[in-house]
Amino acid sequence: MKLATWNVNSIKVRLPQLLDWLATAQPDALCLQELKCEEPKFPRAELEAAGYLSAVSGQKTYNGVAILARSTPADAVAGIPGFADEQKRVLTATVDGMRVVCVYCPNGQAVGSDKYEYKLRWFAALREYLAAELQRHPRLAVAGDFNVAPEDRDVHDPKAWEGQVHVSEPERAAWRALVALGLKDSFRLFEQPEKTFSWWDYRMMGFRRNAGLRIDHVLLSDSLAQACMASTIDKAPRKLERPSDHAPVLAELTPPH
């Protein structure tokens, strides 16, 4: 089974590319971020016609997350229970006996800003939630835009980025605290080409220069990690006209016994 995540940066603008990508990549489950779309306007029918049912937590202009799957994502829960937040950044549902948490982690804007403090508080709440969810669901996947580049090798120019938001030590510590729950970065389970990234700035010809960051991730609990056969980043959609600034990240798992 193929599990994927993609920050589409507007479901409305990217729908044609999304439909093409679903037909080509054929994921069994797909986590989407930055829908920028309220639930009533979510293109449910178009996706269903393409063979995908959806759970959606939408928001106008900002944020918004969804989980697509071949059958209805079950037992969907929006948000982090007990963490009051207007921003629609988290959606959890069960797909093929696997608990899938779709996350759009805060950007943080700048180290020391209010949004940065919110990012760190948000990660602490996510950690508590995932700890509890892991107890209930040993087969757990957390997929999405984490807005953290875990290590310097996930950064095109570590010197230029040193100490900046997305790579600062408190953010990386928050990432490691998630991993310490017993979650594996699926991408790093395998040998990977150097300078593989999942996001490139629209400006300064970021993609042409491969000036990117690896900030989109699929984390897998131990039992899922054991079943993981491959993890890749598909740069093809980033090459299209009017692309999202993020590329899809995939993890391929052998079916459960």
Place this chain on the structure above:
DNA sequence: ATGGCTACGATCCGTAGA
């Protein structure tokens, strides 16, 4: 030179992303 795109909702620019 700290900018440069892109999307959105409201205009004819501001906010936000990363």
